[in-house]
Amino acid sequence: MGSERGICKRGIGLKIIDLGNFNAPMLLFGGPYSNLQAVNALKDVARKLEIPTGHIICTGDVVAYCADAEATVQAVRTFGCTVVAGNCEKQLAEGSDDCACGFDGNSQCSILAQGWYAHVRTQISDDSREWMATCPDIAVFTKGGRRYAVIHGGATNISRFIWPVSNAATFIEEFKAVEAAVGSVDTIIAGHSGIPFIQNIDQQQWINAGAIGMPPNDGSPDTNFVVLDGAPRIHRLTYDFETARQAMENAGLTQGYHEALTTGLWPSEDSLPPSMRRS
Numbered sequence: 001m002g003s004e005r006g007i008c009k010r011g012i013g014l015k016i017i018d019l020g021n022f023n024a025p026m027l028l029f030g031g032p033y034s035n036l037q038a039v040n041a042l043k044d045v046a047r048k049l050e051i052p053t054g055h056i057i058c059t060g061d062v063v064a065y066c067a068d069a070e071a072t073v074q075a076v077r078t079f080g081c082t083v084v085a086g087n088c089e090k091q092l093a094e095g096s097d098d099c100a101c102g103f104d105g106n107s108q109c110s111i112l113a114q115g116w117y118a119h120v121r122t123q124i125s126d127d128s129r130e131w132m133a134t135c136p137d138i139a140v141f142t143k144g145g146r147r148y149a150v151i152h153g154g155a156t157n158i159s160r161f162i163w164p165v166s167n168a169a170t171f172i173e174e175f176k177a178v179e180a181a182v183g184s185v186d187t188i189i190a191g192h193s194g195i196p197f198i199q200n201i202d203q204q205q206w207i208n209a210g211a212i213g214m215p216p217n218d219g220s221p222d223t224n225f226v227v228l229d230g231a232p233r234i235h236r237l238t239y240d241f242e243t244a245r246q247a248m249e250n251a252g253l254t255q256g257y258h259e260a261l262t263t264g265l266w267p268s269e270d271s272l273p274p275s276m277r278r279s
Helices: 036-049 069-079 088-093 107-121 125-136 168-182 241-250 259-263
Strands: 006-010 015-022 026-028 056-058 139-144 146-150 187-188 195-202 204-206 223-229 231-237
Touching: 015 125, 026 036, 036 069, 036 223, 036 231, 036 241, 069 088, 069 107, 069 125, 088 125, 107 259, 139 168, 168 187, 195 231, 241 259
Parallel strands: 015 139, 026 056, 146 187, 187 204
Antiparallel strands: 006 015, 026 223, 139 146, 195 204, 223 231
C-alpha cells in the first residue's frame, strides 16, 4: 500500500507529492465538474471494489460545468483522495474571473465557459479556495516496478489538450517536461480533455483517466474512470444523471451541457481535433 502521508516538495515552480509505493489496486479519475451525483456514484464503486481512498487519485477540475460546485468540493474533500490541481482549482484559488481552460478565444466552448464559471465563482467558499491552493501540481507513486506521475492536462501547460490522435512528438515533449520536474517515469496519468484513452509511446505509457462529471461525447450518459491493477483498464460509471441535469436546470445552467448529461453528446465539438468530431 502507499505511504500514510505523502511527502510534498517544491520543484521548479511546482508542488510535487510523492505518495510512495502501492501493491494493491488503485482508482484514477478526473473531472468531477461540480457533478455531485457522479462523485457519490464513484464513492459507491470504490467501496464495492474495496479500494481505499488512499489508493485513489483525481486529476483535477473538481468543479466546472455542473450545478453543485461547493457541495462537490466538500464531497471530494470528505472522501479524502489525493487531488492534483486542475486549471479550475488554480484559477479559483487565485481569484481569477476566467477558467483558463485552454479553449480558443472565439470558440463556442469558450463562450459557454463564461456561464458555468461565473456560477462556480458564486458558489465556492473561501475555505474551498484555500484548499484548492494546497493541491499538488504533480503526484508521483510506484506500483508493480513502474513509476507513475499524475498531472492535469500537460506539464508544459496545465490546460493543454492531449488526445488519442495527438502525435508522438506531443507525448514525448510532455514526458520530458514531467521528468525534468520529478525524474524518470514510466507512465503519465492525466485528464483535462474529458476523453479517456491509453497510449503507448515506445516503452512509456500515457493514460487519460477521463472525467466522471461529463460523458466523453460518445452518445451515452455514462462517464469514465480507470482502475490500475496490473494493466490499466477504463471503466464506465453509471450514475443518477437525471438528477444532475435537473440541478443544472434549477440553477439556470441551460447552455447545453445539461443536455449532454442525458444525450452523452457535447454541445460543441470545437475543442476536439477534426478527426474526432462526429460531423
